[in-house]
Amino acid sequence: MFRFKKNSKAKVIICIHNSLSSFKSNVKDIMKRVLTKPFNTLMATDILSNFPLFYHKVKHRSDLLKISKSHDTTLLFTPSNYEELKYFSSYKNLLNVNFMTNPIINF
Numbered sequence: 001m002f003r004f005k006k007n008s009k010a011k012v013i014i015c016i017h018n019s020l021s022s023f024k025s026n027v028k029d030i031m032k033r034v035l036t037k038p039f040n041t042l043m044a045t046d047i048l049s050n051f052p053l054f055y056h057k058v059k060h061r062s063d064l065l066k067i068s069k070s071h072d073t074t075l076l077f078t079p080s081n082y083e084e085l086k087y088f089s090s091y092k093n094l095l096n097v098n099f100m101t102n103p104i105i106n107f
Contacts (some may be wrong), residue, residue, distance in 0.1 A: 011072040020084040023056050060088045073098050 023030065031043040031052065042048055064085070068074055073096045076082055082097065 012070070013073050013075050014067055014071040015075045015077070016081050016085070017077045020060065020081065020088060024053060024087070027053055027056075057088060064089050068096060072096065075100055077101075 019025075027049050028044040031049060032040045034040070035043055043052070068089070074085075076085065076097060076099050079099070082099070085097065
């Protein structure tokens, strides 16, 4: 993909349409389900669940930075995606973000 961008005049766009924060919202349940006892109970506490959240945030920030640097623009479909993106990225990395309204019309 990066080679294509360097050798082409075409714009390369990435679309984010799924939630970026499903792990953040469900970390305690995931820790209870994935880990064995007694670790699952310990890691599901408010204090210890911050460790996997921190790791997840750092990893997503790194991945999103690589993605944003290798694409001309990031296209989001909902304002909630933007809020999630702000959680993982710094404001300076959000300069090439654009929105597209949902094309599905409710009748």
